[in-house]
Amino acid sequence: MSKTINLTLKVWRQEGPEKKGRLETYPAKEISTDMSFLEMIDVINDRLTLDGKEPIAFDHDCREGICGMCGAVVNGHAHGPEKGTTLCQLHMRHFSDGDTIVVEPWRARAFKVIKDLVVDRSAFDEIIRAGGYISANTGGAPDGNAIPIPKEVADTAMDAAACIGCGACVAACPNASAMLFVGAKVSHLGLLPQGRPEAARRVQSMVDRMDELGFGNCTNEAECEAACPKEISITNIARLNREFLKAKLFSPHS
């Protein structure tokens, strides 16, 4: 049985990157507990539109927790208070009748607010461009299983590859550091034999780019790991540190 709840929303509204923003209060009446958080905002937006007001801008795409487009800070928690959940997969049954919910965009110098809850995460694309890939020449497809990879290694790489690039780690980090994201990418590529040839170059250029883009410095607060919808572990940050140190000490290209 679906039930409905009444909430008060306080949403960050900001017309443009250079404009001054503020929290606006909206009543959210008769919200079905079966809705996702984004569907709830859809309902509010329909009502705002009917009233002739500007709807709340927010990012989303798949709405099934796999694309990494959605995200906002809900009551001080990136993607809301549920563990391992993207905002689109956060359901309203986790809220109680009468709750006040504060919704803010990701906050970081490297993620500029474009409008309301939409932030510019192209800084992540820049980091990927700096080394988040492997260069493979085209040619005949290699034989399957030609390169043996132990199951544990494949699993660890796969866990790191689960990162959807949503940016919640940066949003949740008290220092607005991007180390979990970079750690996940460096791990998922660097753990596999296909990623090794470029590993030393990759880690150095990705870290350099991350620094240039104005992300903060990791102080091992571990808030990223707790907020990450894909529960990417901070052991990936340790691996990033290790790869960086190794590259600086032993790679001729540093």
Added chain:
Amino acid sequence: MNWVVNALKAAIGKKLMMAVTGLAFCGFLTVHLIGNLTLYGGRDLFNSYAEHLHSLGPLVTVFELVLLALAIVHVLVGLTLFYENWRARPVRYCMNKWAGGRTIGSATMPYTGLILLAFVILHLMNFHFVDKTGRTIFEIVAGAFAQPWYVAVYVVAVIAGAIHVSHGFWSAFQTVGASHPKYMPLIRGVGILFSLIVGIGFGAIPIYVYVAVT
């Protein structure tokens, strides 16, 4: 040598400097605490410990200079990180919550660090850059800790130190990349234990001296 500068300038390089100097201080704290335990043996044992230590002559000076260099790096890099991290989020959240990763230690690192810096300066003025003619070190220590407010300042500073170490210890291992599912829980445990030892070990000394001399 350009590569060294580049490495140390990077975010991870700065972390590494904090980790290595911090771990060195953990080592120093251990030695310092063991030495200070001689206070419980009374006046003669403590004075003889101090005498033996100072009979090492130039070795002590070298040791002090190394500590000073480590401290300068730790403080300057720490302040840089504090400033850069503050700058990395120009607009703050209206609502702040901990997601579950932070601890009192991790959340207060810069502040406990600054308390420690102030304390170390005070501590050196109390017992190091002090006129030692005609008085033994035991008398100086006993004289200082006969005053209750000195005891209070020292206890507060030691608690700040213990909180600082509770995050710093495991954090240093994480930073140098020494993370392994088999050993990380142990490292975390040892970190907490070490911070308790530091807190209780150093914190009890002024209280003990106060009780013993008054």
